[in-house]
Each structure stands twice: as structure tokens, then as C-alpha cells.
Amino acid sequence: MSFLDHLExxxxxxIRATMSILIVATAAFIAKDFIFDVILFGPKKVDFFTYRLFCELSQSLGQGNSLCIDEMPFRIQSRTMSGQFSAHLWTSITAGFIIAFPYILFEFWRFISPGLKKKERKNARGFIFIASLLFFTGVLFGYYIVTPLSINFLGNYTVSNEVFNDFDLSSYISLLRASVLSSGLIFELPILIYFLTKIGIVTPQFLKSNRKFAIVLVLILSAVITPPDIASQIIVTIPILILYEVSIFISKVVYKRQQKELQNV
Known part of the structure; x- marks a missing residue:
């Protein structure tokens, strides 16, 4: 195929990937009540799963109700004419992207797989499943861990009793969207390292020797996507560090396989 044929x-x-997002986004747009009242505003409610889990954890550790939440002292409002409609529209598109993510990967795989050797296609057979699993795990982590920690901290933070927290709808949704999508993409780290190792950009030795720098970057990243309290940052940092160690293991496996193939040539 020529270059123009590849572009075509x-x-x-x-186009097919975009259509899949639009189809799912249309379904999400119709299911407005469930998307907003149950999913988006779930972390705003005191009986949210994560808050109940922390409360039960503090009680089981003999700390009483130290981690229990009795109220969320803030309101959500829309201060622009198109605020609610825009939030509805972009939330639907975001939901479309998240739910259609496996199909988007499938289209990406269909484009690159003809250029791979038969053995390479065989070795990457589980790419779509593993990448989708990691992405959805990250999305759930962002929704059930990062988002509640951020909302609880920022919603209860005050500089004075004279100031009441009235958060704009777009601000609330932006926080939730950033937490969920950033976590989903961060959990794709092992897949990224796999491909970077395949094309020779990184090696296991490089990842090991730069582990201390990676830890610093992870701490900075955790500070960016979580509220500025130590407990929240530790909760987010631990799984990211685990992902980094898993990435080193994956890089080692790929690198050894490549070296063995070179020896057999």
C-alpha cells in the first residue's frame, strides 16, 4: 500500500472509532438521570461506597468514627445559561469514550496488525483485553479512590466560616473527569513500557537505574491528582509504584525474548 492508501x-x-464513541455517548445522553444522579453525584453523597468503607475501617481499627463522614458542606450550582446542557453533552461524550475504549483499541489494532510479523501478532494476542482491563481498573480506581478523596478534602476545606462552598457544576465535573481519565491512562503504563521496550527505547536496566527518579515523578503526579494531604497521596502512590514494578518485569521479559531471538539469528 502507498502512503496515501495507509492514510485512507x-x-x-x-471514523469507526469516532462513531462508536458517538453511539455510546447518545445512549449516555438519554440515560441522563442514571449518569448524573447515580454516577456523577454519587461521590457527593455521604453514603457513597468509599466513605462507608473508610468508616467501617476506622471502626474495625478501634478509631471510632474518625474516618466517618456525616455531611458534605457544599452545594453544586450552574451559573451560566448553557451550563447544564454543556455538562450533559460533554459528560455523555466522556462516557462514550470510556465505554467504547475496547473498540477504539480494536480499531487501532486492526490498523497496526497487518504491519506486524506473524509471531509478533501472536505474542500480542491479548493486547486489547489486557489494555482494556488496565484502563477500566484505573477508571474504577479514579472513581472510587481519587475522586472521593478529592471531593471530601476540597468540599470540607474552608479559609473562614464567612465563606460557604458553592461549586460550579463544570468545576465539579472537571474534577471527576480528570481524576477518572488520568487514572485510567496512568494504569496503561505497563502497556506503554511493553511497546517502548519492543522498539528499543527503554530497557529493564534503564527502568531499574532510574527507579528513584520514577518515585519522585510518581509522588509529584500523586500530589497533582489528589488533595494535598499525606494519606491521600500515599493511597494513590502505592498502586502507581506497583504498576512501575510490573512494568519493569514486563520490560525484562520482552528484552530477554528479543535477546534470545537475536542469538538464534
Whole structure:
């Protein structure tokens, strides 16, 4: 195929991926009550799963109700004419992207797989499943851990009793969207390291020797996507560090396999 033929092929893959997002986004747009009242505003309610879990944890550790939440002292409002409609529209598109993520990967795989060798296609057979599993795990982590910690901290933070927290709808949704999507993408780290090792950009030795720098970057990243309290940062840092160690293991496996293939040539 010529370069223009490749571009034409890529265009149709992008069109199909975009259509899948729009189809799911339309369904999410129709299911407005469930998307907003149950999912989006779930972390705002004191009986949210994560808050109940922390409360039960503090009681089981003999700390009483130290981690229990009795109220969320803030309100959510819309201060622009198109605020609620815009929030509805962009939330639907975000939901479309998240739910259609496996199909988007499938279209990406269909585009690149013809350029791979038969053995490479065989070795990457579980790519879509593993990448989707990691992404959805990250999304759930962002929704059930990062988002509640952020909302609880920022919602209860005050500089004076004279100031009442009235958060704009777009601000609330932006916080939730950033927490969920950033966590989902961060959990794709092992997949990224796999491909970077395959093309020779990183090696296991490089990842090991730069572990201390990676830890610093992880701490900075955790500070960015979580509220500025130590407990929240530790909760977010631990799984990211585990992902980094898993990435080192994956890089080691890929690197050894490549070295063995070179020896057999």
C-alpha cells in the first residue's frame, strides 16, 4: 500500500472509532438521570461506597468514627445559561469514550496488525483485553479512590466560616473527569513500557537505574491528582509504584525474548 492508501485506511479506522464513541455517548445522553444522579453525584453523597468503607475501617481499627463522614458542606450550582446542557453533552461524550475504549483499541489494532510479523501478532494476542482491563481498573480506581478523596478534602476545606462552598457544576465535573481519565491512562503504563521496550527505547536496566527518579515523578503526579494531604497521596502512590514494578518485569521479559531471538539469528 502507498502512503496515501495507509492514510485512507487510517481515516476509516478513526471514523469507526469516532462513531462508536458517538453511539455510546447518545445512549449516555438519554440515560441522563442514571449518569448524573447515580454516577456523577454519587461521590457527593455521604453514603457513597468509599466513605462507608473508610468508616467501617476506622471502626474495625478501634478509631471510632474518625474516618466517618456525616455531611458534605457544599452545594453544586450552574451559573451560566448553557451550563447544564454543556455538562450533559460533554459528560455523555466522556462516557462514550470510556465505554467504547475496547473498540477504539480494536480499531487501532486492526490498523497496526497487518504491519506486524506473524509471531509478533501472536505474542500480542491479548493486547486489547489486557489494555482494556488496565484502563477500566484505573477508571474504577479514579472513581472510587481519587475522586472521593478529592471531593471530601476540597468540599470540607474552608479559609473562614464567612465563606460557604458553592461549586460550579463544570468545576465539579472537571474534577471527576480528570481524576477518572488520568487514572485510567496512568494504569496503561505497563502497556506503554511493553511497546517502548519492543522498539528499543527503554530497557529493564534503564527502568531499574532510574527507579528513584520514577518515585519522585510518581509522588509529584500523586500530589497533582489528589488533595494535598499525606494519606491521600500515599493511597494513590502505592498502586502507581506497583504498576512501575510490573512494568519493569514486563520490560525484562520482552528484552530477554528479543535477546534470545537475536542469538538464534
Amino acid at each position: 485506511e487510517l481515516r476509516w479506522h478513526l
